[in-house]
Amino acid sequence: MRPLTCPACGARVFFDNLDCPCGAAVAYLPDADVFALLGDGDGAADGPAEGAAPAAPCANREAASCNWAADAPGALCRSCAMTVVFPDLSVGENRALWVRTEAAKRRVLRGLGRWGWFTLADPGPRPEFHMLSEDTASGETRVMMGHLSGAITINVTEADPAERVARREAFDEPYRTVAGHFRHEIGHFLFERLAAEPGFSDAFRALFGDERADYGEALAAHHANGAPPDWAARHVSAYASAHPHEDWAESFAHVLHLWAILGGFVGEGLSAPCLPHPDYDPYAAEDGAEVIQAAGELCISLNAINRAMGIGDLYPFVLSETAREKLVFAHSWLRAGPGAG
Structure with a gap:
């Protein structure tokens, strides 16, 4: 992603910032992918700059x-309006955990917005997010993350590192990560939208398998027996081997992971031999295999840097050809944008 700047002074402003060091209050415009000066609700803009619409x-x-x-x-903004269920914000650390969870959601939506998903140009339905906590006024409770009929449940407890x-x-x-959970569950949501597009289901089943196979039985078998020994030859993760639906959601999430890594690297003005050209924008690229190859090579180097600091790999996965x-299939439908089929 390209860096964002203050509309008042032109200084670097990070994606989560509410204010610029110059004193200007800013607000992010998701369709334009820029910051604007914040208005006070009556048309007046805060900060030293003038002339821009607040x-x-x-x-x-x-x-x-x-x-x-x-x-x-x-x-509410477009992101916050998608959250319809909240944890009890008066209990424990739930408010702080909810704030961190919403921040992760905004970051994921920014990436999807590069392909038009959930923007003003997207006429399709949005997911409804149910943000729940295991810490409730009546005691600890179990929260199952998942997607069902357009509703995505996220456990804010996992915003605690x-x-x-x-x-x-x-x-x-x-x-x-919390962002990883969002990417996976949004993958399930968008599967239902894409399944209505001509040509998607037949192509999907030829590559991933028949998603009409009993989901409950498949998950029970996976939890009882684990992934097959050769799962890495066909899937991006062990969990992806459980059922075609999970294979899709994991593959979808990894597209968002890799595009975010490479997009962030290029957006910071950094260069590497793996990039096809210095101004490469993975979100605009047509060739998904090219992006995956470049991102994979970059991740090897970034993993080495992490190891030098004694921390885990940034991207701890090895991708087989299958x-x-x-991932190329998932990217092709993501890049086509809403209703492009």
Whole structure:
């Protein structure tokens, strides 16, 4: 992703910033992928610059540190409006965990927006996010993350880094983040939209298998027996081997991972031999295999840097040819944009 700048002074402003060091209050415009000066709700802009149209703040600007612009004063931004169920914000650390979870959602939506998904140009339905916590007023409760009929449940408890690392180790997973959960579950949501597009289902089944196979039985068998010994030859992760639906959601998520890594690298003005040219934009690229190859080579170097600092790999995966083919398929439909089929 390209760096963002302050509309008042031109200085670098990071994606989650509410203010620029110059004193200007800013709001992110998701369709333009730029910051605008924040308005106060009556047409006046905060900060030293003049002449630019002020942006209306999201109604969650104070409550959730949301820096996105709303379509009208007093309204929620596009990202916050998708959340319809909240944890009990009066209990424990739930408010702080919810704020971190919403921040991860905005970052994921920015990447999807590069292909037009969930933007003003997208006429299709949006997911409804149910943000739940295991910490409730009546005691601890179990929260199952997942997607069902347009509703995506996210466990905000995993916004606690210590808790998330503990679960990653308990489940023997090489990677587990809140952004990763969003990418996976949105993959399930968009599968239902893409399945209505001509040609998608037949091509999907030829590559991933028949998603009409009993999902409950497949998951039960996976949890009882684990992944097959040769799962890495066909899937991006062990969990992807459980069922075609999970294979799709994991492949979808890895497209968003790799494009975000390469897009962030190029956006920072960095260069590497793996890039086809210095101004390469993976989100504009037509050839998904080319992006995957470049991102894979870059990740080898970035993993080496992480290891030098004694921390885990940035991208701890090795992609087989079959797994790459599935990522290319997912990218082709993502890049086509909403309703392009």
